[in-house]
Amino acid sequence: MEKRIDTLAGEALALIDQHPELQRIFDLLTGIKGIAHTSAIALMGELLLLPPNLSHREWVKFAGLDPKAFESGKSVHKKMRLSKAGNRHIRSALYMPALSAKQHDPHVRAYFQHLIDNGKKPLQAVCAVMRKLLHAIHGMLKHNQPFDNTRFYAIPESIIAE
Secondary structure, eight states: OHHHHHHHHHHHHHHHHHOHHHHHHHHHHHTSTTOOHHHHHHHHHHHTTSOTTOOHHHHHHHHTOSEEEEEETTTEEEEEEEOOOSOHHHHHHHHHHHHHHHHHOHHHHHHHHHHHHTTOOHHHHHHHHHHHHHHHHHHHHHHTOOOOHHHHOOOOHHHHHO
8 A cells, every 4th residue: 555655646746747837836835844745745636626716715614624613592602613514635634734834833833832822722723723824825826925934923022032
């Protein structure tokens, strides 16, 4: 099975090398700390099939990373959860890059820590990082700009001084 996966990954990279537009998108994706070849191929396979006129909010909804409220009448008001109604392949392709980015990118780490400090559980914070990475990828592909981690989250001056 591993041999087959390696063969398919090699074929995907060869296909990407043959098409300048795919190579441009691949380079933009791999420019994000945390996204390497495997994640970039998986994300390209899912995101490039979406209609080009979708907004970043529609991408998030399509990936199932949007919050879903659970209410019933006047008495039942449970906490919001991820809808998970969307494409599970996008969520799984973003999970490991989100974990890696929170470890290796100072701005993503600061955003993650900000969420933890505000009472989010670690898994909730990782899902928020996944959502924000998807927003960033949408903007990068739409405007043909490389990833700018300073726009991901501005680290407060009090943390920089420490």
